[in-house]
Amino acid sequence: MSNESISPARKYADILQEAMGSSLSEPMEFRGECSLTVLDASKLLEVCRHARDVLGFDMLTDLSSVDHYGSDPRFEVVYELYSMNHHTYLRLKISVDEEDCEVPSVTSLWRTADWHEREVYDMMGVRFTDHPDLRRILMWEGYPYFPLRKDFPLEGKPTDLPDTAFTDKAPLEGGPFVTSGGKPDSTQREPRAKTFENED
Amino acid sequence: MATETTEWNTKDTLGKTLEGLEASKSQESSGLEGDKLVLNMGPSHPSTHGVLRIILELDGEVITKAVPDVGYLHRGDEKIAENMTYNQFVPYTDRLDYLAPLANNVAYALAVEKLMGVDKILPERCQYIRVICCELARISAHLLGLGAFAMDVGAMTVFLHTFTEREKIYNLCESLTGARFTTSYTRIGGLARDLPEGWIDQLRQFLNEVEKNFDETETLLTRNRIFVDRTQGVGVLPKEVAINYGITGPNLRGSGVDHDLRKTNPYLIYDSLDFDVPVGTTGDSYDRYLVRMEEMRQSASLIRQCLDRLPGGPVSLEDGKTFLPPKNKVLSSMEELIHQFMLVTQGVQVPEGEIYFGAENPKGELGFYIHSTGGGTPHRMKIRAPSFVNLSVLPYLLKGEMMSDTVAILGSIDFVMGESDR
Numbered sequence: 114m115s116n117e118s119i120s121p122a123r124k125y126a127d128i129l130q131e132a133m134g135s136s137l138s139e140p141m142e143f144r145g146e147c148s149l150t151v152l153d154a155s156k157l158l159e160v161c162r163h164a165r166d167v168l169g170f171d172m173l174t175d176l177s178s179v180d181h182y183g184s185d186p187r188f189e190v191v192y193e194l195y196s197m198n199h200h201t202y203l204r205l206k207i208s209v210d211e212e213d214c215e216v217p218s219v220t221s222l223w224r225t226a227d228w229h230e231r232e233v234y235d236m237m238g239v240r241f242t243d244h245p246d247l248r249r250i251l252m253w254e255g256y257p258y259f260p261l262r263k264d265f266p267l268e269g270k271p272t273d274l275p276d277t278a279f280t281d282k283a284p285l286e287g288g289p290f291v292t293s294g295g296k297p298d299s300t301q302r303e304p305r306a307k308t309f310e311n312e313d
Numbered sequence: 314m315a316t317e318t319t320e321w322n323t324k325d326t327l328g329k330t331l332e333g334l335e336a337s338k339s340q341e342s343s344g345l346e347g348d349k350l351v352l353n354m355g356p357s358h359p360s361t362h363g364v365l366r367i368i369l370e371l372d373g374e375v376i377t378k379a380v381p382d383v384g385y386l387h388r389g390d391e392k393i394a395e396n397m398t399y400n401q402f403v404p405y406t407d408r409l410d411y412l413a414p415l416a417n418n419v420a421y422a423l424a425v426e427k428l429m430g431v432d433k434i435l436p437e438r439c440q441y442i443r444v445i446c447c448e449l450a451r452i453s454a455h456l457l458g459l460g461a462f463a464m465d466v467g468a469m470t471v472f473l474h475t476f477t478e479r480e481k482i483y484n485l486c487e488s489l490t491g492a493r494f495t496t497s498y499t500r501i502g503g504l505a506r507d508l509p510e511g512w513i514d515q516l517r518q519f520l521n522e523v524e525k526n527f528d529e530t531e532t533l534l535t536r537n538r539i540f541v542d543r544t545q546g547v548g549v550l551p552k553e554v555a556i557n558y559g560i561t562g563p564n565l566r567g568s569g570v571d572h573d574l575r576k577t578n579p580y581l582i583y584d585s586l587d588f589d590v591p592v593g594t595t596g597d598s599y600d601r602y603l604v605r606m607e608e609m610r611q612s613a614s615l616i617r618q619c620l621d622r623l624p625g626g627p628v629s630l631e632d633g634k635t636f637l638p639p640k641n642k643v644l645s646s647m648e649e650l651i652h653q654f655m656l657v658t659q660g661v662q663v664p665e666g667e668i669y670f671g672a673e674n675p676k677g678e679l680g681f682y683i684h685s686t687g688g689g690t691p692h693r694m695k696i697r698a699p700s701f702v703n704l705s706v707l708p709y710l711l712k713g714e715m716m717s718d719t720v721a722i723l724g725s726i727d728f729v730m731g732e733s734d735r
Contacts, residue, residue: 144428144668171556177693178695193680193697202669224705224709228701228702249384251383251384251735252387253384267392267393267395267396
């Protein structure tokens with residue numbers, strides 16, 4: 114190998130970047146992994162198809178989302194591609210505006226994206242254009258919030274959907290490790306302690 | 314139990330999607346199609362091994378559509394992870410694939426260590442013990458998977474047989490970690506404790522016993538006419554479909570794809586160990602069974618190799634900034650005291666960045682995508698659960714199969730809902 118300093122992921126990222134030109138950002142390298150950001154949402158499918166058919170990234174290992182709360186664009190959808198032939202991972206990312214909150218679905222390329230995209234929609238509220246069946250998957254149909262967004266509290270929000278399901282706030286603000294200054298201490302906030310008091 | 318549901322459609326939103334579900338398997342029309350029956354299976358059904366619900370649409374005994382419904386065990390692990398330090402999340406990984414908690418602990422620790430850039434400089438002994446843990450977990454998970462699979466298709470004895478061996482693994486886990494199920498054995502940068510005295514001998518004895526058990530289990534199943542009839546040609550998953558659906562682990566290898574992350578993207582010391590990756594030929598339920606059976610033998614051999622070569626030395630990083638310093642030093646030296654204080658109050662500090670790490674777990678590729686903005690807690694942690702992805706192929710696998718084969722297919726997929734729903 115003449116270019117031993119270049120990681121395999123970087124090699125494929127460079128090829129993809131060259132082929133797709135201005136619709137992709139410069140590759141970002143970290144810990145031997147390579148990330149490319151798709152700058153133009155309308156080119157996402159084209160980029161993915163090129164990666165799959167020409168570069169051999171035949172498996173979509175993972176599809177996830179990140180909420181950059183407070184910055185614009187707010188969301189990011191992350192595609193983790195893998196090749197069965199040359200055993201390399203490649204990460205594609207695309208930023209999503211809070212207002213449209215929509216990206217093209219890649220279910221036509223990888224069937225596995227079906228459930229992953231449903232999960233992203235369920236947890237983060239990002240919609241996928243042309244998804245065959247975009248419903249909630251982990252939460253129930255009719256649940257009003259997107260729990261993985263940063264403005265959703267850890268303890269949850271009370272909801273009520275008669276005859277289907279309900280949620281209540283979790284005790285201890287969602288966990289014993291959460292402290293909130295200026296509020297009653299955890300013994301008083303702890304619900305079992307309160308029950309004990311009432312029984313007295 | 315059949316539930317006739319003309320009303321069901323209006324009540325349940327999933328009913329609507331039956332109409333919209335795209336058929337990927339071509340359906341031969343017999344011209345004799347009668348009224349369809351909708352059958353609700355689960356979420357509490359013995360063969361769903363947890364809380365999976367499947368809505369089956371039947372034409373006579375043939376499944377025409379299947380819609381899996383997951384999420385009954387959703388606990389919000391990813392949200393919880395964003396609100397705690399990296400070491401605090403280790404016990405939560407026990408509860409992902411709760412049949413192989415040791416392997417989850419290792420995969421998670423490696424993911425965070427990769428983010429910190431210390432995964433390649435772990436002490437040798439730590440890496441060997443981690444491999445032993447992973448392979449022990451694989452044997453344990455496959456023993457349960459096979460036992461439950463055999464029981465689902467009517468072979469009760471196998472289940473009792475494999476569970477006897479699993480009990481011994483739990484005893485080993487107990488003396489290793491203090492807990493039988495929820496092991497929480499790894500820490501970022503090392504292990505909670507070294508191997509207890511005499512543990513290696515117990516493990517060697519267990520390996521001798523379990524290999525006899527593999528032979529016995531094989532005589533009970535591999536050429537068992539009833540088992541072969543119930544699994545051969547049932548739930549065939551072709552190579553291309555498996556890859557397109559993102560299937561990993563024994564299910565992918567059962568379909569004939571020679572892919573194992575321990576070989577292709579080796580972590581720990583797997584590249585220095587000698588083992589084979591079994592692959593199937595047809596991709597049916599029987600092949601998936603054979604692959605798991607052989608994987609257990611390979612795991613036993615891997616553990617033996619590790620035990621033979623097990624080096625001495627520390628089991629954790631000793632730089633003080635990753636792993637808690639030893640207590641006697643904390644109480645006598647200022648620097649260690651500061652390290653301990655910082656680690657306990659702030660957690661392990663990781664740099665800004667994002668990584669994905671996938672480990673070959675018993676069920677498939679368990680991946681962690683960690684997006685960090687620096688500090689002691691992840692900004693976002695996505696858990697790529699193999700069971701979640703493996704279950705998504707059910708609409709394809711079940712379509713066109715007989716209703717009674719549902720349990721055989723579910724058993725051969727070998728999923729865990731704790732991991733799928735997170």
